[in-house]
Amino acid sequence: MATEILPTPRGEILPALPGQSPEAIAAWLAEQGEPSFRAKQILEWVWKKKVTSYEQMTNLPAALREKLARSFRLTALTHSKTQGSEDTTRKFLFKLHDGRYVESVLIPANPALYGEKSDRRTLCVSSQVGCAYGCKFCASGLAGFTRNLDASEIAGQVLAAEQIAGERVDSLVFMGMGEPMANFKNLMEAIALITGPETLHLGARHLTISTSGLAPQIRKLADHPQQIRLAISFHGATDEVRSQIMPVNKKYPVAELMDALAHWNSTKKQKLTLEYILIQGVNDGLDQAAILARHARNIGAKVNLIPYNTVDGLVWKRPAISHCRAFQDVLKKAGVTATLRIEKGHDIDAACGQLRLKQETAEGIV
Template identity: 80%
Template sequence: MLPALTGQSPDALSTWLKEEGEPAFRSNQILDWTWKKKVGSIDAMTNLPATLRGKLSNAFRFDSLEHTHTQGSEDTTRKFLFRLHDGRYIESVLIPANPALYGEKSDRRTLCVSSQVGCAYGCKFCASGLAGFTRNLDASEIAGQVLAAEQLSGQRVDNLVFMGMGEPLSNLDNLLDAIALITGPETLHLGARHLTISTSGLVPQIKRLADHPQQIRLAISLHGATDEVRGQIMPVNKKWPVAELFEALEYWNSRKNQKITLEYILIDGVNDSLEQATILARHARKLRAKVNLIPYNTVEGLDWKRPPIPRCRAFQDVLKNAGVSATLRLEKGHDIDAACGQLRLKQETEEGIIKAPVKRK
């Protein structure tokens, strides 16, 4: 399998050109065609000599993603399904104008990006891990989702959230390579402050990312303010309980200027008590963190239910009255299987790639 051209860093491309006896300035031309002009093939790079285009075609696939399906909703949220070289699927979700998402301006477009095929962490509310973990995505497959979303929508993506399929921090090396492509001036040139990485709470990787020089944002899939409650929802809590997680977040705050976001999916009768809200408020105040409340998005195969909206608002009020910045995100795309991994799970089950997952509790 040839490597993807969309996974080549500027340095790697320059090295390849030198080895092929080609002038260095061709690197900028190739990158411009790929990332700025967003052409769909090497043959479309018309200012390159035919001999160089031939060399490129012999050395690289152009892209690592094949777009197979777009699912859209009434609120114009779009979910893109991509097939990979090994026949597996991943998905990305393009979310338009959403002022409740991390406080961003309402005219911005946010892309939710996947980092793995499946997931090994088994968060109890999530469809991504229902069929288990298959493999990590490489840099071209991660960054390629952003390029493809811009090609398919005809619009600039302003913000990225790495909270699609998979646990981003368990694929940290490939993720950082992809981020270099996404933020590089020769490639997509999106500022690191417009990137949010969401994690279920991998403590060593949180500390490693804290030492990374770029001012990337961090979001924590918390979903429970105590070990007793969080442990019912997040299996990772057994390895890194709440106290260890918050110690790592204190370290993050010592290294970064960006506020942490605590993600909290509200699940009926599980984690939506006002007692949990009070404890969560104490955690958030100590970290100077924002809280993003999300009523549960129904997933076929799981028994969870979303709480009534008045109870969600009462939970939010506890946080606000304690001086915590808390948004209640009535999510877009509820009608298009927009929860992580749902569309991919449906497609792979239909094709017989995976068996229909057994309902878990």
Template identity: 75%
Template sequence: MLPALTGYDPAALEAYLAAEGQPAFRAGQILDWIWKKKAASVEAMSNLPAALREKLSTSFRLHALDHTHTQGSGDTTRKFLFKLHDGRYVESVLIPANPALYGERSDRRTLCVSSQVGCAYGCKFCASGLAGFSRNLEAAEIAGQVLMAERLSGERVDNLVFMGMGEPLANLDNLLAAISIITSPWGLHLGARHLTISTSGLVPQIRRLAEHPQQIRLAISLHGATDEVRGQIMPVNKKWGTAELFDALDYWNSKKKQHLTLEYILIEGVNDHLEQARILAGHARRLKAKVNLIPYNTVEGLDWVRPSEDQCRAFRDILKNSGVAATLRLEKGHDIDAACGQLRLKQETEEGIIEAPVKRK
């Protein structure tokens, strides 16, 4: 399989061009066509010599993934399905104008980006891991989702959230390489403060990321305020319990300026008890964290259901009355299989790439 040009930084591209007897400045032209002008083909790079365009076309793929399908919803949320070079699929979700999403302005567009094909961590509310883990995405495949979303939508993506398919911190090296492309002036030039990494709680990687110089935001998939409740939802809690997790978050706070976000999917009869809200409020106050409450998004193959809106609001109000910044996200895209991994799961099952997952509880 030919390498993708979207995986090359200026130094790597200059080295290739030097070996081909081409001047270094051509690297800047190529990267400008890819990331700024969003060229549909190498042939469209009109200021390159014809011989170089021909050489690039035979030596590289332009993009690391191919768009196969878009689902759009009534609220203009769009889910993109992308096919990879090995025939597997990943998905990204473009979420417009959502004032409750991490406290950002309501006129912003947020893209939810995948980092793996499938997931090994088996969070009990999520479709991403229903068919298991296949592989990590390469940097070009991660950054390429953003490029493709902008090309397909014709809109600038203002914020990225790495909380699509997969556990981002389990693919940290490739993730950081992709972030370098996304934030670089020669790439998409999106500020690191507009990037949020969401993790199920991989403690060593949280500590490593805390040392990273860029001011990336961090969101924790908590979903339970105690080990007893969180352990029913998050298998990772057996390896790193809440005490170890909160200790790592204290370390993060000692290194970073941005406030943490605690993500909490509300599931009826599992973690929506108001006592959990009171305990969660204590954790959030100590960590100076915001809380993002998300009513459960129905996933085919799982039995859980979302609580009533009244119960969700009561849970939120306990947090707010305790002095915690809390938002209740009545999520967009509920009509387009917007829960992580659902569209990809449906497509790969139909093609016989994977077997239909066994219903789990």
């Protein structure tokens, strides 16, 4: 697994090798007076063979391995804990170089919610330590926002998950801790590493970014050439309901969000997904279902309904499954494709941020 991240004798933390683009590695090799073909070898050791020590890079000269060790740490994060079992949903807790934690969740046989086959292994990836957007039902922001993850820490979750699981991750959803669109630059640098032919080489169509509704960034992503999928954390069909539980709606209300999604449809072929967590007595009224259906039809979106996943310290409750199905039926009768997902990992703190919050609280960090 990933090795522990230690400071240099001068107390500095070296940049992580998994965060270096092929171009950056080539430039570094040129500065060191090393031949350019070594870049391909280094990238293969890091991304394809997933080595955990420089000594394993046996086709590199010892002197070059020493230069690499003095210039880069080999891992962006350290595997701290796993919850779950190999044949079901597993949550990984990763420690970062500054002592903070993030989570990733590996979901086998994920339902075909984002255009993927049902036998694929999907990794839910974090983009920030904590979250500044304060959705009232979410554990990620309970301790507030600490910082953005850099590209190596985002892409490094995928690399580490494959090391731990011993198998390839087939698809990614950026739905873990944080608001991915609020960390747009680092997110896109990480995606370049994840999709690059010399790195993980995972097709962009197997990546889904989830956002709480940052309209300007949605437009920016729509104009990006890669065919990345988009899911919207909607959770309220009207401004009145959505603003109660999602403060971001006050800045980007439903009409502005729908306008940005219309722009998305003008540039992308991928069908949009509206994520809708059903919270008892808050947003689960059948009148909300009817309005949600109209929004979904207007932008040609499918709807993913998720009964609320209980979070320690929050008062929200999940509706009865019979009521969830009634909500789903309203959408279906309106001609909207609607999936009711019974949340996996309910017994392993799988709601985003819970495991991290427990660990940091135990260590006195928060």
